[in-house]
Amino acid sequence: MSLCIYLKYYFVIMLSILIKNANLVNEDKITKTDVLIRDGFIYQVAAGISEEGVDRIIEAEGKYLLPGVIDDQVHFREPGLTHKGEIYTEAKAAVAGGITSYMEMPNTNPPAVTYDKLEEKYKRASDVSLANYSFFMGTTNENIDEVKKVDPKKVCGVKIFMGSSTGNMLVDDKATLEGIFSQVDMLIATHCEDDNMIAENLEKYKEQYGDDIPVKYHPEIRSREACYASSSKAVELAKKHNARLHILHISTKEELDLFDNSIPLKEKRITAEACVHHMWFGKEDYDTKGTHIKWNPAVKEKSDGEAILQAVIDDRIDVIATDHAPHTLEEKDNVYTKAPSGGPLAQHSLQVMLDFYKQGKISLEKIVEKMSHNPAILFEIEKRGYVREGYWADLVLVDMEKPQTVTKENLLYKCGWSPFEGHTFPATVTHTIVSGHIAYEDGKFDESVKGKRLTFER
Known part of the structure; x- marks a missing residue:
């Protein structure tokens, strides 16, 4: 592996992310809070987390943060x-x-x-x-x-x-x-x-x-x-x-x-x-x-x-x-x-x-x-499905006030069609974080890191 490729891989994997002021929907309640992600995992869930030393900050005021589907x-x-x-x-x-x-x-x-x-x-x-x-x-x-x-x-x-x-x-x-x-x-x-x-x-x-x-x-x-x-x-x-x-x-x-x-x-x-x-x-x-x-x-x-x-x-x-x-x-x-x-x-x-x-x-x-x-x-999936400290950071951020109409132009399926074409949904996914990596943000993808194989506590 060349030094350039190694450094790119290292810094993507080690990126710390702070989601600020989100309406977190988790474990049967909605709370306004911050979520700090380090090394792919949820490091801290609390209000007022310090921004010091954080690589990336996502301002989520007014948006809803959910565990990944x-x-x-x-x-x-x-x-x-x-x-x-x-x-x-x-x-x-x-x-x-x-x-x-x-x-x-x-x-x-x-x-x-x-x-x-x-x-x-x-x-x-x-x-x-x-x-x-x-x-x-x-x-x-x-x-x-x-x-x-x-x-x-x-x-x-x-x-x-x-x-x-x-x-x-x-x-x-x-x-x-x-x-x-x-x-x-x-x-x-x-x-x-x-x-x-x-x-x-x-x-x-x-x-x-x-x-x-x-x-x-x-x-x-x-x-x-x-x-x-x-x-x-x-x-x-x-x-x-x-x-x-x-x-x-x-x-x-x-x-x-x-x-x-x-x-x-x-x-x-x-x-x-x-x-x-x-x-x-x-x-x-x-x-x-x-x-x-x-x-x-x-x-x-x-x-x-x-x-x-x-x-x-x-x-x-x-x-x-x-x-x-x-x-x-x-x-x-x-x-x-x-x-x-x-x-x-x-x-x-x-x-x-x-x-x-x-x-x-x-x-x-x-x-x-x-x-x-x-x-x-x-x-019995291991460390996923919740927004909890120590769990993998699988998260989705939603703008509940941003409608989106389904058209052929915004479909991503290989088959190129949807039974929902022409319908306007009242909410839009703005960010999807997969195992601590911002895979999707405002219509753009970062494919430099792939998903992980699920493991099970059985």
Whole structure:
């Protein structure tokens, strides 16, 4: 390493940062305070911290400082599907949206269903990811021995597609499911839709419409009954084997009865996730958005979204995420049966929730709990998710009085589109600090330091 490169690396890493006069939203309260960062960690949280010897001062008067968002479900499409997105581009978009850490799914090409393929993704992220990262180990009907090789302290969890959704990772063998739930000690995250029920529904609509099925029937094809049947089966298996189950992207009000809010999150063995699109969009939006809001599980009635948001507030649902899953516009603009499910969301998930806050639907404290604190608790992430002295400095600064309209020109996704195009969000992310490094500031990136691999206290 040349002396010039060494000095640049040294001074970036050792940069001390003082955030002054911020409205800190943390641990169920809002306080006006300063935050001092040294060597990547939060060194001090207090009012009136001295500026002496500090390398960089950020004046945050009037702005809100939050712990960085931890997104527990994204699909960044690498390897093999990089025409849609890649770790570099999607992590960068996520950072611009206030996401400092993400957990990425295994249904790539090839899928991450062996220990070696999983570690290849970690290596790639270490080279290119601006955000902190972890990757789920994928399951198949035959790979239980590979799953058992995973170190729980270094990998966020194991993913089961109990509905095939995308890729060829459907786990539908009863003995395999019993084996995973009984033998895997790690958190088991599930996509829950009953594939047989969906296939029957699809065939009925194809008989009537062929391949060009009106997209408004997507929630009837990937029905609430299919969701509940699969989710309840997963809960039954988890209870039978005392497994640690986390059900992703709940999309129906019926499923909410499967979850308990009478015990603290740390004691729960069965938890659930809500995604922003299931709370934001409703069935009527298919008329204007078409296949651009085609997701699995499907966006259903507006009343389902309202019930899901209420379950977030009353703690039946534990975390908020995106299921960020980009496809190209060319792919999405196909007829129903050929248009893939999924869409890009990571750049705007925090803004969605802040919009709900501005509408009076949820508090800032609850947003932080569900997007930062709870993912850290649920996955037992080491020293992240809170603004605490001694913790990694993962922080996001928000201007609540600076609206931002989503346009193609300000999108950072590789696929180049968003289901939110044309909408004006009432708040804007101005700074994102990842592991003590100012990765994003007022529309500009500093990519000289990459994110870190998440570790887990298990």
